[in-house]
Amino acid sequence: MAKSIDVSDLDIYYGDFLAVQGVNMTIKARSVTAFIGPSGCGKSTVLRSLNRMHEVIPGARVEGKIMVDGQSLYDPSIDPVAVRRQIGMVFQRPNPFPTMSIYDNVLAGNRLNSKRMKKAEQDAIVEKSLRGANLWNEVKDRLNKPGMGLSGGQQQRLCIARAIAVEPQVLLMDEPCSALDPISTSAIEDLIHELKSEFTIVIVTHNMQQAARVSDDTGFFNLKAAGQPGQLVEMNATKKMFSNPDNEATEAYISGRFG
Amino acid sequence: MTTTHETEPEVSPPSQRGDRIFAGLAKSAGLVILAALAAVFIFLAVEGIPGVNQPAETYAPLSSFLPYVGRLLFGTVFAALIALVIAVPFALGIALFISHYAPRVLAAPVAYVVDLLAAVPSVVFGLWGARALAPQLVSVQAWLGEHLGFIPFFAGPASVTGKTVLTAGVVLAIMILPIITAISREIFAQTPRLHEEAALALGATRWEMIRYAVFPYARSGIVSAVMLGLGRALGETMAVALVLSASPVVTLNMISNTNPATIASNIASSFAEATPAKLSVLIATGLVLFAFTFAVNFAARAVVARSERKFSR
Numbered sequence: 001m002a003k004s005i006d007v008s009d010l011d012i013y014y015g016d017f018l019a020v021q022g023v024n025m026t027i028k029a030r031s032v033t034a035f036i037g038p039s040g041c042g043k044s045t046v047l048r049s050l051n052r053m054h055e056v057i058p059g060a061r062v063e064g065k066i067m068v069d070g071q072s073l074y075d076p077s078i079d080p081v082a083v084r085r086q087i088g089m090v091f092q093r094p095n096p097f098p099t100m101s102i103y104d105n106v107l108a109g110n111r112l113n114s115k116r117m118k119k120a121e122q123d124a125i126v127e128k129s130l131r132g133a134n135l136w137n138e139v140k141d142r143l144n145k146p147g148m149g150l151s152g153g154q155q156q157r158l159c160i161a162r163a164i165a166v167e168p169q170v171l172l173m174d175e176p177c178s179a180l181d182p183i184s185t186s187a188i189e190d191l192i193h194e195l196k197s198e199f200t201i202v203i204v205t206h207n208m209q210q211a212a213r214v215s216d217d218t219g220f221f222n223l224k225a226a227g228q229p230g231q232l233v234e235m236n237a238t239k240k241m242f243s244n245p246d247n248e249a250t251e252a253y254i255s256g257r258f259g
Numbered sequence: 260m261t262t263t264h265e266t267e268p269e270v271s272p273p274s275q276r277g278d279r280i281f282a283g284l285a286k287s288a289g290l291v292i293l294a295a296l297a298a299v300f301i302f303l304a305v306e307g308i309p310g311v312n313q314p315a316e317t318y319a320p321l322s323s324f325l326p327y328v329g330r331l332l333f334g335t336v337f338a339a340l341i342a343l344v345i346a347v348p349f350a351l352g353i354a355l356f357i358s359h360y361a362p363r364v365l366a367a368p369v370a371y372v373v374d375l376l377a378a379v380p381s382v383v384f385g386l387w388g389a390r391a392l393a394p395q396l397v398s399v400q401a402w403l404g405e406h407l408g409f410i411p412f413f414a415g416p417a418s419v420t421g422k423t424v425l426t427a428g429v430v431l432a433i434m435i436l437p438i439i440t441a442i443s444r445e446i447f448a449q450t451p452r453l454h455e456e457a458a459l460a461l462g463a464t465r466w467e468m469i470r471y472a473v474f475p476y477a478r479s480g481i482v483s484a485v486m487l488g489l490g491r492a493l494g495e496t497m498a499v500a501l502v503l504s505a506s507p508v509v510t511l512n513m514i515s516n517t518n519p520a521t522i523a524s525n526i527a528s529s530f531a532e533a534t535p536a537k538l539s540v541l542i543a544t545g546l547v548l549f550a551f552t553f554a555v556n557f558a559a560r561a562v563v564a565r566s567e568r569k570f571s572r
């Protein structure tokens with residue numbers, strides 16, 4: 001199922017504003033790729049261009065090429081809706097649908113695909129996804145209660161369950177732990193470890209230890225200079241990035257000597 | 260904190276005074292509204308209660324108050340419901356178009372034009388309905404009577420003037436369209452971006468996103484908007500009085516010559532030549548309308564509050 005992603009010469013605009021310039025990288029299938037870098041350098045922007053969520057912002061557009069397993073993502077014949085069904089996304093702030101129960105939240109994506117599903121099949125998907133998101137034991141007795149009634153960390157895991165319920169090929173996560181306590185965070189990190197056997201995962205994080213713990217490859221983004229667009233400074237295996245990076249700026253950022 | 264010790268006494272009193280003045284203004288505005296409402300109610304009660312018990316001929320063609328007001332109330336609700344059935348889908352569609360579908364250059368002008376409709380005086384709508392719209396609808400109503408006559412609403416025989424409760428309902432629908440559109444559009448536009456993106460990121464089409472994120476969020480607001488529209492339709496006078504040649508009958512037939520009258524239009528058309536006895540009857544019907552509208556609003560609030568409680572848990 002999992003797919004690899006090739007990005008070449010990617011420029012990303014908000015209207016006339018060039019936010020990110022000249023990104024080239026390869027994201028391997030069945031691995032975890034982390035994006036790190038200072039605030040405002042374009043990590044979320046790049047992430048959102050990978051499932052065509054960038055263009056839902058009025059005036060936003062992308063130039064360059066993104067290939068997902070050899071298929072061009074921005075080809076005019078490709079329907080962005082279909083792309084998003086295969087490339088799931090988890091946001092920084094948990095966003096379960098407030099009027100839906102836990103059960104319905106998990107199935108929200110499956111119902112969009114508008115297949116008629118038998119009750120047993122639905123139950124199976126809900127259980128599998130909630131187990132996958134390490135949430136099953138906490139909510140199995142209250143599946144029909146609103147998703148908003150959960151704690152922040154549980155809500156975030158519910159969103160992960162919702163994203164994996166449709167069995168996407170790629171899972172994008174934008175600072176999924178930034179609003180969570182250390183225990184929920186470690187639950188989600190464990191989860192990422194388990195998920196990478198099935199999915200290709202890209203995660204944005206401000207937490208260096210987290211990037212070091214969960215990822216196989218790391219990309220460091222930075223602004224070229226104040227007022228300039230963001231760029232990908234270096235992308236390497238995480239081990240190398242954190243021990244012996246090629247670029248001085250990467251080393252400075254990772255070791256906390258960032259000016 | 261420590262450096263501004265001397266200035267504090269000078270700075271805080273004016274701001275406190277401003278606070279007090281504003282709080283006083285707000286409170287008195289609220290009280291004035293309540294007082295005005297109470298005054299209207301007392302006036303209607305004092306002047307209207309004698310109207311419940313007048314000589315039988317005052318209620319012609321009926322003979323006592325309850326059937327008289329009952330038929331008018333039926334007509335009022337019937338016309339208002341026709342208006343709602345026509346207006347609500349259009350209003351929600353236009354509101355969605357403005358908030359989620361239209362390119363920005365188009366959204367603002369469309370919103371503006373719809374708002375302009377609200378500024379047209381109701382007499383103008385009434386004249387337009389009677390003179391322009393009714394003749395246009397004659398053939399439509401004839402068609403309805405011919406092909407859908409098995410439905411009680413279109414039993415016919417279709418009016419040859421077109422001045423029917425259906426026409427009145429269409430005019431009312433146009434009159435309540437702006438308020439329903441304006442309120443729902445505001446609420447649709449306030450849908451949290453987070454929820455819209457949650458749906459889109461799952462691969463929702465725009466319509467699916469609206470069903471997942473926009474409608475659930477807007478539900479209670481839509482109910483309020485519809486209730487405000489209903490309130491306007493219930494109380495609307497001139498447009499109905501000018502369109503309908505009404506008689507106090509109870510019928511579901513929307514396209515025939517005999518049409519149910521509404522309370523407000525009945526007051527408007529009978530007021531001028533009313534005897535004191537008749538006048539008190541008319542005011543009593545006004546009291547009934549007042550109480551009914553109040554009850555509708557009350558019920559709507561209860562519905563909204565319940566659905567909000569359900570989802571805030």
Ligand SMILES: Nc1ncnc2c1ncn2[C@@H]1O[C@H](COP(=O)(O)OP(=O)(O)OP(=O)(O)O)[C@@H](O)[C@H]1O
Nearest residue numbers: 014017019037038039040041042043044045046057
């Ligand atoms: N909706 C938007 N409209 C216009 N410009 C935007 C929008 N979102 C982001 N930007 C701009 O794009 C640039 C990159 O933003 P982005 O959100 O991708 O940064 P980030 O690396 O994710 O930062 P953070 O770590 O704070 O989340 C910034 O200059 C930002 O101001």
Ligand SMILES: [Mg+2]
Nearest residue numbers: 043044045174
């Ligand atoms: Mg970001």
